[in-house]
Amino acid sequence: MTHTPTEENYIKEIYHLQLVHGEVTTNSLATAMKTRPASVTDMLKKLRSKRVVHYQRYKGFSLTASGTRTALSIVRKHRLWEYFLVNKLGFDWHKVHEVAEELEHVKCEELVTRLDEYLGKPAFDPHGDPIPNHKGQLKKIRQEPISSFLPKQTGMVQSVKNQSPEILYLLLHFGIGIGSKLKVIRKFDFDGSIEIKIDKQPPFILSYQVAQNIFCTK
Amino acid sequence: MTHTPTEENYIKEIYHLQLVHGEVTTNSLATAMKTRPASVTDMLKKLRSKRVVHYQRYKGFSLTASGTRTALSIVRKHRLWEYFLVNKLGFDWHKVHEVAEELEHVKCEELVTRLDEYLGKPAFDPHGDPIPNHKGQLKKIRQEPISSFLPKQTGMVQSVKNQSPEILYLLLHFGIGIGSKLKVIRKFDFDGSIEIKIDKQPPFILSYQVAQNIFCTK
DNA sequence: AAATAAATTTAGACAAACCTAAAAAATAAT
DNA sequence: ATTATTTTTTAGGTTTGTCTAAATTTATTT
Incomplete structure (x- = not known):
C-alpha cells in the first residue's frame, strides 16, 4: 500500500x-x-x-497495527536523513528537521537500506531520538529532564524533547549537544532555573522551560 | 519563485x-x-x-533565460543525487534515475551546496552527463559514439545517451561503464554491429543501436 | 486556392486536499 | 434532566493537475 x-x-x-x-x-x-x-x-x-x-x-x-508499522517506517526515514544531514553533510542540528520532512517521503526501499548501512545503522538521531530499525524496533534509554536532577548530580544529554529550531539554536549557543556532560550546580526555587557547569566552560543558567526539555542519563 | x-x-x-x-x-x-x-x-x-x-x-x-536557469538548477540537483547514490551508497547506475527524480525536488539551497561539497564538486554524473556548477555552467567534452570509430581505434567511455534502465543494465552485463577503454576490433557493415575488446576480457559484439549510444573520447 | 490533415487550444469534468458555514452528536454545567 | 458548550461531522465550494471531446488554427496536399 x-x-x-x-x-x-x-x-x-x-x-x-x-x-x-x-x-x-x-x-x-x-x-x-x-x-x-x-x-x-x-x-x-x-x-x-x-x-x-x-x-x-x-x-x-x-x-491500526499496519498503520503503526507505516508510521515507524516514516519516522525511520526521517531520522536517518537527519543523521545523514548532520553527520555527513555537516548541517547544524536545528536546521535539519525541515529538510528531513521532505526527504522522508522519497519512496525507495533500497535507498533506506543503503543509507542505513552507509551511516553505520545508527540507533539515535542528532536530537537523541531513537531510530527504528528495519523491523520497526526502537532502542530505549532511561532518561530524565535535567530539571529533575539534584545539585551536584551529573547527567549526559541524550535527547531534546521540544525540537523547535528556536530551542535547538539556543542550546547550540550554550554549547549543549547530544553527549554533553552537564553538572547541576544549584537550583533556584523561585523560577525553577538551574545553574549548570560544562567542563572547561564557565557556568551558566538555564530557564526551567529549557531544562525541562533536556533529557539526560545519570 | x-x-x-x-x-x-x-x-x-x-x-x-x-x-x-x-x-x-x-x-x-x-x-x-x-x-x-x-x-x-x-x-x-x-x-x-x-x-x-x-x-x-x-x-x-x-x-526564458530565467526558466533555463531554473532548469539547470534542477538538472544539477538530479545529477548530484545520482552521483551520491552511485558513489556513496553503492547503487547500480541503472537504478538511480528514478530515485533522483524524487530527490531533485527537495527544496533547500544549503542542501545542494553541502552535497556538492561533500561529493567533491563532481563535474560529471554516473552516466557521464555534465553536472551544472552552482552558476549553471557545464563542462563539455568532445565525444563521439563508438559506432563512428574505425577499427583499431580506442576510446574511453564518457557518457551514455539513452539512459533507460534496460540499456544501462545491458552495459553493466558487458562490463562497460564510464571510463571503460574500448578498442574497436572490426565493424560489420551488414547491420552496423561492432566487435569490441576490453583489456583482460574476451571480445564481444555490440549492436548498432547500442553502439550509437556509447559516447567516447579518443 | 480549396480541401484535407495535423497540431493545438478551449470547454467542461474529475479527484485530492483543502476551506467555510451549518448541522449533529457528545460532553459539561446548571 | 434540561440547557449550554464543545467537539466532530456534513454540505458545498476552491485549486491543482489531469482528462475527453469538440472547436480552432496552422500546415500540407491536391
Whole structure:
C-alpha cells in the first residue's frame, strides 16, 4: 500500500500524538497539522478506507497495527536523513528537521537500506531520538529532564524533547549537544532555573522551560 | 519563485527536448511527460504567467533565460543525487534515475551546496552527463559514439545517451561503464554491429543501436 | 486556392486536499 | 434532566493537475 506525502504526514502525526499524549482527537490533529478539523475528518475517512486507522464517527480513532508499522517506517526515514544531514553533510542540528520532512517521503526501499548501512545503522538521531530499525524496533534509554536532577548530580544529554529550531539554536549557543556532560550546580526555587557547569566552560543558567526539555542519563 | 514538483518536471523536460531536438512542441512535450496535449497547454499558460516560458498560442514556446536557469538548477540537483547514490551508497547506475527524480525536488539551497561539497564538486554524473556548477555552467567534452570509430581505434567511455534502465543494465552485463577503454576490433557493415575488446576480457559484439549510444573520447 | 490533415487550444469534468458555514452528536454545567 | 458548550461531522465550494471531446488554427496536399 502506498501513500501520498500528505497521508504520510497525517500518519506520522497521529503516531506522535498517540506516543506523547496517549491519545489523538480530531482537534488536536488539526492543530498539529495546521489544518481544519473538517479536513481531518476527510482524511480519517480516507485513511480508514486504506486500513491505516480504526475510526468510527464521533467515537475517535487510532492507528491500526499496519498503520503503526507505516508510521515507524516514516519516522525511520526521517531520522536517518537527519543523521545523514548532520553527520555527513555537516548541517547544524536545528536546521535539519525541515529538510528531513521532505526527504522522508522519497519512496525507495533500497535507498533506506543503503543509507542505513552507509551511516553505520545508527540507533539515535542528532536530537537523541531513537531510530527504528528495519523491523520497526526502537532502542530505549532511561532518561530524565535535567530539571529533575539534584545539585551536584551529573547527567549526559541524550535527547531534546521540544525540537523547535528556536530551542535547538539556543542550546547550540550554550554549547549543549547530544553527549554533553552537564553538572547541576544549584537550583533556584523561585523560577525553577538551574545553574549548570560544562567542563572547561564557565557556568551558566538555564530557564526551567529549557531544562525541562533536556533529557539526560545519570 | 518556487515551483511545484510537476512544474519542475515540465521545466526540466522542456530543457531536455530543446537541448536534444533543438525545439519542443506541445505534442512532443505531452509524449515526454506521459500526459495529453491539452494538459500541456494548461501548464504552458501557468508557466508563462510565472515567466518560465515564452509562449503564444499556436505559435510555440521556449524557456526564458530565467526558466533555463531554473532548469539547470534542477538538472544539477538530479545529477548530484545520482552521483551520491552511485558513489556513496553503492547503487547500480541503472537504478538511480528514478530515485533522483524524487530527490531533485527537495527544496533547500544549503542542501545542494553541502552535497556538492561533500561529493567533491563532481563535474560529471554516473552516466557521464555534465553536472551544472552552482552558476549553471557545464563542462563539455568532445565525444563521439563508438559506432563512428574505425577499427583499431580506442576510446574511453564518457557518457551514455539513452539512459533507460534496460540499456544501462545491458552495459553493466558487458562490463562497460564510464571510463571503460574500448578498442574497436572490426565493424560489420551488414547491420552496423561492432566487435569490441576490453583489456583482460574476451571480445564481444555490440549492436548498432547500442553502439550509437556509447559516447567516447579518443 | 480549396480541401484535407495535423497540431493545438478551449470547454467542461474529475479527484485530492483543502476551506467555510451549518448541522449533529457528545460532553459539561446548571 | 434540561440547557449550554464543545467537539466532530456534513454540505458545498476552491485549486491543482489531469482528462475527453469538440472547436480552432496552422500546415500540407491536391
